[in-house]
Amino acid sequence: MTSTPATVLFFSPYAGIWPHAMPEALVAGALQRNGAKVVYAVCDGMYSEGCTVMSAYRLSANSSAAARERICRRCRKQRDMFVKQLNVSTVVIDKLLDSQSNAQIRSIMDKVTLENLETFQYEGFPVGRYAIHETIIHHKLTSLSEMTADSLKDFHLKLKHVLMTYFVGRKLLEQLSPDRVVSYNTHISTNFALMKLAESKGIPTFGLHAGGNMSDRFATLYVFRKDMVVLYQDWMRRFVEGWNKLPTTAWGIRNATQHFLALATSRTVWVYSAPKSEKHIDVKAYFGIGPNQKVLMATLSSYDELYSSQMMGVMDTYPLIFPTQVNWMREVIAYVRQRKDLFLIIRVHPRELPNRRDSVHSKHAQMLAQELQDLPQNVRVNWPSDGISLYDLVPQVDVGLNGWSSTGKELSMLGVPVVIYTKDILFYPSTLNMLATDRNNYFECIERAIAEGWSFERVRQVYRWLAIEYTLGTISIKDRFVQKEGTRSLFLRVINRIKRPFMQRIEAKNVRYPLGEEHKFAQAILNDVPVVDLQLAEQGRLSEMEEARIILEEMGKILSTVYPNMPVGHSRTIDNLRAVVRGE
Numbered sequence: 100m101t102s103t104p105a106t107v108l109f110f111s112p113y114a115g116i117w118p119h120a121m122p123e124a125l126v127a128g129a130l131q132r133n134g135a136k137v138v139y140a141v142c143d144g145m146y147s148e149g150c151t152v153m154s155a156y157r158l159s160a161n162s163s164a165a166a167r168e169r170i171c172r173r174c175r176k177q178r179d180m181f182v183k184q185l186n187v188s189t190v191v192i193d194k195l196l197d198s199q200s201n202a203q204i205r206s207i208m209d210k211v212t213l214e215n216l217e218t219f220q221y222e223g224f225p226v227g228r229y230a231i232h233e234t235i236i237h238h239k240l241t242s243l244s245e246m247t248a249d250s251l252k253d254f255h256l257k258l259k260h261v262l263m264t265y266f267v268g269r270k271l272l273e274q275l276s277p278d279r280v281v282s283y284n285t286h287i288s289t290n291f292a293l294m295k296l297a298e299s300k301g302i303p304t305f306g307l308h309a310g311g312n313m314s315d316r317f318a319t320l321y322v323f324r325k326d327m328v329v330l331y332q333d334w335m336r337r338f339v340e341g342w343n344k345l346p347t348t349a350w351g352i353r354n355a356t357q358h359f360l361a362l363a364t365s366r367t368v369w370v371y372s373a374p375k376s377e378k379h380i381d382v383k384a385y386f387g388i389g390p391n392q393k394v395l396m397a398t399l400s401s402y403d404e405l406y407s408s409q410m411m412g413v414m415d416t417y418p419l420i421f422p423t424q425v426n427w428m429r430e431v432i433a434y435v436r437q438r439k440d441l442f443l444i445i446r447v448h449p450r451e452l453p454n455r456r457d458s459v460h461s462k463h464a465q466m467l468a469q470e471l472q473d474l475p476q477n478v479r480v481n482w483p484s485d486g487i488s489l490y491d492l493v494p495q496v497d498v499g500l501n502g503w504s505s506t507g508k509e510l511s512m513l514g515v516p517v518v519i520y521t522k523d524i525l526f527y528p529s530t531l532n533m534l535a536t537d538r539n540n541y542f543e544c545i546e547r548a549i550a551e552g553w554s555f556e557r558v559r560q561v562y563r564w565l566a567i568e569y570t571l572g573t574i575s576i577k578d579r580f581v582q583k584e585g586t587r588s589l590f591l592r593v594i595n596r597i598k599r600p601f602m603q604r605i606e607a608k609n610v611r612y613p614l615g616e617e618h619k620f621a622q623a624i625l626n627d628v629p630v631v632d633l634q635l636a637e638q639g640r641l642s643e644m645e646e647a648r649i650i651l652e653e654m655g656k657i658l659s660t661v662y663p664n665m666p667v668g669h670s671r672t673i674d675n676l677r678a679v680v681r682g683e
Contacts, residue, residue, distance in 0.1 A: 104136045105625055108277035110293050112142030112192065114181060115152035115174030117603060118317050118582050121610075123283045123307055124181040125576050126320070126624075128610040129617035135279075135625060137187045140271055141178050145193040146260050147171050149253075151287050154237070160256050180607040190275070195267040204262045211258060213246060217410070224295060226265065228410050230258040232288045235407040239451070239461035242406070257288050264289040268296045279624055283307045285326055291411060298325065305624050312354055312569040313361035317582035319573035322623045322630055328413040334567055334631070335528045343530060343563055346646040348638045351566025356653040358569055359512060363490040363661045375490040379664045382495045385487070386479045392442040393549055396492060397431060397500040398507070399424055401450040402463050405503065405524060417523040420538050424463070424502055425470050427520075431500060434542055436475045444492065445471060448504065449483040490661060494670035498548040499532075507532050512561040513657075513672055516548035527568075531560055553675045562650050571634040574619045579609040655680045 107130050114120040127137045142150075147167055149160035152174050158166055182189055207226075211219050216227040231254055234240065238250040246254070271293075272280075280297040282290040285306035294304040308327060310319030323330035365374035388394060402424075408414040421427035428445060435443040451464035471480045481487060493510060499517035501507035507517045508527045517532040519525065520541055533548055535541035614620070622628045641649065654676055665673045677683075 104134050105278040106138060106275060107135045107279045107281060107624065108138050108140060108271070108275055110140045110280060110282040110290060111178070112140070112146060112289065113151050113174070113283075113287070114141070114178035115170060116155050117177065118309065119283045120177060120181060121580055121582075121603075121606065122309070122317065122320055122576055123281075124185060124607070124610045125579055125614060126281070126307060126322075126620050127181075127185055127187065128612075129614055129620040130624060131185065131187070132613060132617065133621035133625065135621075137185065138275055138277070139178075139182060139185075139187050139189045140192050141182070141189050143175065143191045143193045144171050145196065145263060145267075146289070148259075149256055150260070150289075151233075154233070160252070177603070177607075180604065181610060184607050184610045190271060192264075192267045192271065195270045196263055200263075200266040204259060204266065207262055208255065208258060213243060213251065216243065216254075221262070221265070223299075224265065224292070225412065226261050226292065227258065228412060229292050229295070230254060230261040230288050231410050232286060232291070232407045233257055235403050235410065239401065239403045239463075240406065241402040241461070241463050245462050260289050261292045264292045265296060268293045272297060272300055272302065277302060280304045281307065281624065286407075286411070286413075294325070303627060310569060310573040312358045312573075314354075314357035315577070317580060318577035319569075319575050321573055322620065324627065326413045328408055330572075331526050333629075334572060335525075337631075338528045338564060338567065339530055342567065343528070343560060345563075346641045346643050347563045347566035348571065349641060349645075349649050350638065351570040352562050352646070352649050352653055354570045355512075355562050355565035356656055358565065359509065359657060360660055362509065363488070363657075365488070375488045375661055379666065379669075380487070380491045382487075382492055386442070386444060386481075387476075388442045388495070392440060392477065393497040394442050394444065394495050395431075395435065395498050395500055395545070396444045396446060396496040396510075397428065398446050398489075398502065398504045398510075399428075399448050399451075399467070400502040400504045401448045401461065403450075403461070414524065419524075420520040420535060420541060425466055427502070428467075428470065430538070432474065432478055434545075435478055439477060441477060443478045444481050444496075445478065446481040446489070446492070446506075447483065451483075494662065494665060494673050497552070497671070498545060500545070501532065508561055508564065511557050512565070514553045514555060514558045514675060515672055516551060516554070516557065518544045518548050528564060531557070531564060553672060555675075555679050558654065559647070559650060562646075562653075567631060571631045571638070574623070574630060575616050576614055578615045579612065580606070651680050 109123065109127055111123060131137050153159065153167055153170055156170050158170060207221055211227050216231065219227045234250050234254040234257060237253065240246065240250065280294065280302055282294060285291055285294050297304050304325055306323050306327065308321045309316045310321060312319065321327060321330065363375045409416050421430065431443065435441050447464065447467060451461045489506065493513060493515065496510065496515055499507060499510040499515055501517050501519050503521045503524045507519060508531055510517050511531050518535060518541065519529060519532045520535045522529040522534050533544045535544045619630065619633050622633055623630050658676055658680060662673050667674065
């Protein structure tokens with residue numbers, strides 16, 4: 100007697116984004132070869148008023164119908180390539196939406212207002228909260244009070260699409276009765292709505308997302324239950340409960356170094372900082388820092404991604420020691436004003452202002468500009484317009500002060516102590532930094548960080564965490580998918596655009612062939628085994644002595660690649676790193 104194969108539904112309406120759709124199809128093929136019945140739910144234009152694919156091509160609901168139809172045709176063409184190569188069954192979700200459903204959707208939308216957006220529910224689902232995600236991100240909102248006519252229009256369209264997904268999703272799940280539902284990027288509001296609907300019916304849901312290692316983002320995939328926030332929270336818990344005490348793997352350490360090098364050289368648009376200068380920059384002279392002053396650097400964060408996660412319900416809202424970053428900076432500036440032996444650099448997050456990914460100027464950045472005036476002589480603001488790389492600043496920093504930016508782990512990766520007050524909203528373990536418990540303790544932590552200074556153990560701990568985040572927590576697809584990011588000349592971009600359709604037709608055939616690690620996708624999705632557990636079962640941990648040796652080798656690479664021209668005696672951090680690398 101043979102068991103019935105598991106039915107895995109891939110909710111895949113956005114085939115027009117190649118770096119998402121191709122990895123998704125590779126996973127679908129892997130599950131097929133491991134005995135699953137795969138069904139694709141696809142769009143035939145249902146979201147054509149303005150969807151995620153449109154946004155990827157910088158189109159919106161305001162773009163011409165002809166421009167949006169061109170993208171729909173491209174999306175359908177790529178969808179058909181994958182469906183053909185996989186030879187899977189498909190359900191066109193447009194066909195599940197009838198006139199009666201459309202009338203109901205219009206009626207529901209009429210009931211949703213800006214005032215009740217947060218509390219409105221339809222059949223128990225907070226659809227307004229689901230739909231607001233992209234609007235918050237695209238318009239860099241920190242509260243609903245910042246909504247404009249344009250952002251409200253954008254929200255209404257996303258709400259319509261979420262409701263459409265809900266109506267077709269009910270029929271989809273009823274007709275197919277899938278054992279698993281999979282989607283790429285579960286934070287897209289339509290994907291999120293479908294996943295929440297499936298979960299309400301007891302169907303396990305799984306998300307896919309490109310890896311976080313900026314040296315080869317598309318070479319690996321995160322595979323997770325429900326949501327990436329849930330994934331990270333589980334990792335952080337397990338790290339504090341035991342992973343932090345155990346040596347990691349050689350591959351994990353080396354990948355962490357490659358990630359840092361990619362950040363410092365700014366090879367991708369996903370890195371906001373300017374690249375590290377090839378020439379030595381005298382940061383102390385630039386800011387007017389005295390030779391005996393200890394340097395504190397406060398790294399601020401953008402609010403929109405945090406706010407959208409809280410609105411969607413994937414992250415709780417927590418009371419913080421400093422309720423806002425403006426309040427935080429006000430108190431830190433008052434503290435430093437009385438301490439002439441200190442110098443404070445306030446680094447505003449580049450995402451807050453127009454950058455190479457978008458042109459929106461956040462309301463929060465405007466509030467900061469108003470607050471950060473008439474500063475004492477030992478406080479300077481580092482605005483993105485200064486063009487100074489974070490990695491030019493780091494060697495001069497004695498203590499980092501972090502909100503919830505990833506900079507908190509990058510500073511600690513070089514051994515610099517970092518003080519935080521935001522444990523519950525971090526996406527790395529708070530144990531990598533010094534965590535303040537209240538306002539008075541916050542300033543006590545700063546004093547302790549100044550006194551303790553640089554530490555190699557801090558470097559080791561960050562490497563152990565990054566090995567989880569960028570290697571042990573991901574599955575490789577690099578043997579079947581290669582998508583490099585980085586700045587290219589206009590000529591190369593034009594050539595690539597011309598040859599892209601031809602190359603994609605060839606690359607799409609890869610979904611028919613086995614991946615080197617496809618058994619891990621089957622285990623993670625079909626058997627619900629956490630990816631880190633799978634990886635650790637196959638990769639042996641190093642001894643502590645071997646781990647330390649490899650970390651020192653990797654720190655040597657960072658020194659020779661990122662800081663080869665740093666004069667001796669100019670940076671305590673770099674001098675300390677050189678000393679331990681040389682065994683002094």
